[in-house]
Amino acid sequence: MIFDAAMMSLRNLFSPETRTVFWKTLGLTIVVLIGLWFGLRESFMAFVMPLLQGLIPDLPDWAGWLTFIFGILASIGLALALALLLSPVTAIIAGLFLDDVAEVVEKRDYPNDPPGKAMPMGDAIVASIKFFGIVIVGNLFALMLLFIPGINIIAFFLVNGYLLGREFFEFAAMRFRSTEEAKRLRARHSGTVFMAGLVIALFLAVPIVNLLTPLFAAGLMVHLHKALTARDPAPSLRQG
Numbered sequence: 001m002i003f004d005a006a007m008m009s010l011r012n013l014f015s016p017e018t019r020t021v022f023w024k025t026l027g028l029t030i031v032v033l034i035g036l037w038f039g040l041r042e043s044f045m046a047f048v049m050p051l052l053q054g055l056i057p058d059l060p061d062w063a064g065w066l067t068f069i070f071g072i073l074a075s076i077g078l079a080l081a082l083a084l085l086l087s088p089v090t091a092i093i094a095g096l097f098l099d100d101v102a103e104v105v106e107k108r109d110y111p112n113d114p115p116g117k118a119m120p121m122g123d124a125i126v127a128s129i130k131f132f133g134i135v136i137v138g139n140l141f142a143l144m145l146l147f148i149p150g151i152n153i154i155a156f157f158l159v160n161g162y163l164l165g166r167e168f169f170e171f172a173a174m175r176f177r178s179t180e181e182a183k184r185l186r187a188r189h190s191g192t193v194f195m196a197g198l199v200i201a202l203f204l205a206v207p208i209v210n211l212l213t214p215l216f217a218a219g220l221m222v223h224l225h226k227a228l229t230a231r232d233p234a235p236s237l238r239q240g
Helices: 002-013 018-057 061-109 121-142 151-173 179-188 190-204 210-230
Strands: none
Touching: 002 018, 002 061, 002 121, 002 190, 002 210, 018 061, 018 121, 018 210, 061 121, 061 151, 121 151, 151 190, 151 210, 179 190, 179 210, 190 210
């Protein structure tokens, strides 16, 4: 079920029907990440560098190579910080475009099913911001384990697998169900949703490709919700 949902979502990425939302999602993701990169860099230069210069006011000429090495380490640190933020960025962007993706998927792959109902824009924005904060906290916890070999990779996948799986599935389910029923359905199939979240986390870990995570994750969870609904046919469909 998860494999089938993932394969259908991959096919959705480059299909003609999703071309418009593809470019909107990719473009906004890139713009946000570029903005974050410059924001992190300027914050580092404005706050961290003066502090370090104050601690080492008179660096000998022969120790100039230390500055070079520190610059490299700082760049690596900024890159890691940006990688940490990719997951929450994915979450907030997906919250804005999930209904667009879901509508395309439902019309093309489930034409005989009743269409879902988009969340009001205000609710979608609030849910996305809330999810953004949750993922930030979760990844900060994973970052604390960064220097523990083996544990850091496991923590990344477990944290993001759980959070991304939970939130993306509930986003997809709430097109057809009340918030409470969406949460109950997710709880009844928590293992399946978590495994699907791990697939999203794996996709997120692939450089360059991970820029398409919002589109892939949204499509995967739409298909997964459809499959679970067929197995658990007692939804409280959203009305009006």
